[in-house]
Amino acid sequence: MKNYAIRMLRSGAAALAIAAFAGGAAPVQAQDAGSVKLGLVTFLSGPAAGPFGVPGRNGAEILIEALNAGKVPAPYNTVGLGGLKIETKIIDESGSAANVVSEYRNLVQRDQVDAIVGYVSSGNCLAVTPVAEELKALTVLFDCGTPRIFEEKPRKYVFRVTPHATQDNVAAARYVLAKKKNVTLYSGINQNYAWGQDSWRDFVGAMSVLAPKAKVDKELFPKLFAGEYGAEISTLLTSKSQVLHTSFYDGDLESFIYQQAARGLGKRMTILATTAESSMKRLGNKIPDGSIIGARGSNGPLARDTELNKWFVKVYTDRYGTAPTYPSYHMAQSIIGLKAAWEKAAKAKNDAKPTIDEVVAAFENLQFEAFGSTIKLAIGHGHQGIAEIAYGTYKFNKQKNEGEIVDVVRFPAECANPPADVNAEDWIKGGMKGAKCD
Amino acid sequence: MLTAFAILTDGLAYAAYLFMVAVGLTLIFGVMKILNVAHGSFYAFGAYGAAMAAGIYYDRGLPEAGGFLFMILLAMAIGLVLGLILERGVLRFVYGRDEVIVVLVTYAVFLILEDVIVFIWGPQSYAAYQPMVWAGNVEIGELVLSNYDILLVAISAGLALFAYWALKFTRYGRLLTVVIFDRETAAAFGINVTVVYTVTFIIGAMLGALGGAMMAPKISITLGIGVEVIVLAFAVVAVGGMGSIEGALVGALIVGICRAAAVHLMPQIELFVIYAVMALVLVFRPYGLFTRAQPRKI
Amino acid sequence: MLSRANLIGAVLFLAAGIIGFFLPPWLVSLLTIAFANALVVLGLIILWRAGLVPFGQALYYCSGAYTVALLARWAGVSDAFVLLIAGGLVAGIVAFLTGFLLARYREIFFAMLSLAMSMILYGVLVKTETLGSTDGFGVDPPHFLGYAPHGDALGFALYWFVLVVCAISALVIGVYFKSVAGALAVPIRDNEIRVEFLGISVTRLIHMKLVIAGTLAGVGGALAAMTIGHVDPNMSYWTTSGGFVFVTILAGAGSVAAAFVGSLVFEIVRSFAFAVLPGFWQMTLGIVLLLTILFLPEGLGSLATRFRRRKPDTKPVATS
């Protein structure tokens, strides 16, 4: 009994010492009036790092560097955020929800960041949102797709300029039917987790509104990161579907494309891949010609050819050797959106540093020019962005030895997104009323 | 009929993959009683090594067929080095500790190697699809089979036969059998158990890397591919009986066919069919299909 | 039972509670999660003493967490005490049912079967879209017998709540370790057949340990769900179980206090690695684990023992 007590006492003391050390090692930095501190959270390890985390971080890196130097083209040619230079702290998004929430609190309360831009995983977005509200911390979610964030409750401090996943699949259905009027049978292969399940549900919903006669044949949901799709491809080979919908991305998408290429699935049906843009460069001629390619918005090769976009593609390519993919766009437009809101708030105060509540007020219902398109925070009580979305058809150019996207169709934001006060699933179920596609 | 045929071919292809990743794991467990979580890292290193080899080889425009061989050789060389470093540098210090503690050691090694991969290859993904494209495909009725899958099945079968032959008819194999069967006796007969351990671990590591290299053409090689493989290999080995090579073969076939059947017939259970099979087998055969508990003498 | 150990435990508990008022909120939140996880680790220590290491303890952790989340969401229950008891109870029942099977297994086979079971729950949760699939869903902040704090006050309330639960659990498990059933852990690990021949059922002793450990994991999960405010199927994934085993090894099975110290140190090291080495936190954790196993085979808990042994005036331990 005595030993136990002494042990407990000693270990307790040791633990406190270590705790103090950890606290001291990551000191709370004095608030510098001349800078804005931004927390960036994205995957730096694990399977999501390569496709999303790192391109996202890269996008942030070059953009913030250029912003601090005042070198971004107009209208964003002012230094940093309203003249204040941006300091960043980057945190890995990996780990359990408990870790992610802990690290979120650390950023806000220990590191005293002014705002946080981050989160790829929808689960993580859902987990940090209530914490952001509780801590009154301005948070811009950059890449996650679930519509639930703003549909469950109105939010005050959380924004997402990147459109949610519904528009990807609604626009996909519109594109397919515009190019292939006689689709009668289609199948889907999506990852067995929320992203894949939601994508497929939205796509089927949109198809049944737009082409009630088309029927679903195979619905395949392999495990996330399964890597091996032999059985799925066999199943699809035995199907008479004309179109195959997939929301696979990066690793899984590439594995699937290699494996189907070896077995000629692309010759039997048109593959519609909602995120294939980010993998296009690597896949080259393995993507069958005629496949339908999406970029989760007007990003990458599907972006509008604006000055801002040309600049972004150029500095990104110069630095990293490859063109930016949609996660880089999502990150960059989130930061640029924050800048637009910040400066709008600052302008109202004669360029003094705005408070977070003032930035939040300026952010709501904001409309701003992003890299690939114009973004309007039109839904989710002015917190959720909508933007034009483009789809195109893949064609491999043998001379240049690289893929191209032809036959691009741009769908206006209001054509693929629900109106302000309707939640996405109900909107689709109700026949997508109020969509404006002209 | 078509579905049955598809289940069979898909199941075989998947089983070939499973056997390849499980055989090294079961060998190490059989001889050393180590459930090696770092086996997933061997697989990943093998795949990355193969991708690196593919990059080096095909960029020079060398004849297609040789590339595959080069990929395998490089991957196995990486497995050899990695196995040697781990066994001599880490594992030998924990021999004799609790089995579960040793599992945790390999788990620690796995965590470290995950970041070593980022360090060496960066976070981006790699591809090594050339051999699969080169192999082409064959049409059987409505189905199109990839020749590369057929090749994988052949290689796996070859590996199984080779393992059987090596264990039965080579000196080293018989030595291993003795060590697997009874460690004390082996030591008493003057077998140098230290050497046997080192060699076995290296062979296991090379087999893991080989599995990665063989799968490399089919998949996108990204961070985290090792994690998925570990639990799959565990399941196969638990079903077949830990430490049994024929168990790994039968386990791979059972799991492979069950999964293929689930994809074709009941896609909604595909996610956990492997674990359900594993739990079911363990309920009725606690030590897997091919091993038995040895009753303790009192 | 008002021994000196309990007295000192009580003092430490009060000290930890009071220190909370002087710590920044982020550190309070970190401590809250560390102590909630410590309960799972405490359960693992119970099993480890008997030589059992499950790779699927996340099954009960996740059951506890989802019970809380579901009660809060569908039944509108918001009282922390009710949620906690429900979480522990459901996890205990799950442990009781799975225990009929698991109690018959040992060593690596036990580890594997428990892993398979937790992965089946993972698969079911991922497949269930009404439960939010992989995204999981949120848990609203709990009330405490009508008291409904917000912001920092909520953080402190949760911290105190977790501390009280930990103190009670530590006390109960301390008694259990000294009891016949608890003290038989080492005999079971050493020589099961002998225990049977002494006239008691090893299977049922282990079954009881599984239920206690499962209940503790469920309570830990329930507290984690309330603290994090979110649940998702990853709570049942094998890497979550692996993390708990990691902390158990770090802590050592020496004492009840080890669970809390180990969990705290782990959480601090992890957070530290995230902040300082964002790209290499896995490597940092791996190295810490490796060094612990190589140089501190009895875990952090043994540090105190070693230190005490060096003191000349204490009675030497008979043999080692």
Next chain:
Amino acid sequence: MSAILSVSGLEKTFGSVVAARDISLDIPAQQTVGVIGANGAGKTTFVNMITGHLTPTKGSIHFEGKDITGLPSRDITQMGISRSFQVAQVFPSLSVFDNMCAATAIARGDGRFISAALRSVHAPEIAADVNVAIELFQIAAYRDTLASTLPQGIRKLLDIAMAVAGAPRVLLLDEPTSGISIEEKFQLMDVVMSALKARNITVLFVEHDMEIVERFADRVLAFYDGTVIADGTPGETLGQARVQELITGAKLKLPHGEASPHA
């Protein structure tokens, strides 16, 4: 006086191997029975069947009139039949005292698991019992020594003391002196037998050393090929030609013969 333990028609087969067959006998209370036989003659199988470690293929075992055939070993222990082991079965990472506490605590339990979770293993009444027992078995000097570091003889004594902790009416000792040097054997048996006599325990012990059998047994059973070939007083059994030929070796002349050829 009726038999405390009686077996009839006991048989045990492992596949085609017959380990025990056609064993029928009665043992009266407080008798001390020696069991002899070559290795593989079925002695340990016999002990294992009585103590529930093996289930007989055929036949029945009655203890104090109750049928205990095929019951699990823990139930048989609880009813009053204990055993020690050829290789001492103790808990190596516990001290002698804690080994005894575990055994005593189990013995004093009411078999209910809730109470096992509430009673302290070091309760005063348990510690008192343990202190008496280790004095009786003369291992008190090793009270705080870890069992893994005990000398062989002490470990054997501990094993037996643990078996006796449950206050059994019948105790089966499987080769209590195996692994013990010749000089120590008698000393050990003296300690054990006097302790057991003090508690009026019926004893059945398997032994290879004929001198020990002769000295301590009231009755001797000779096993050969799975069955009992002789049953009587030490003089009667050991005097039989067949026993001498098959088990003890023809030359053996009592009382000062050589050690068993099978030791």
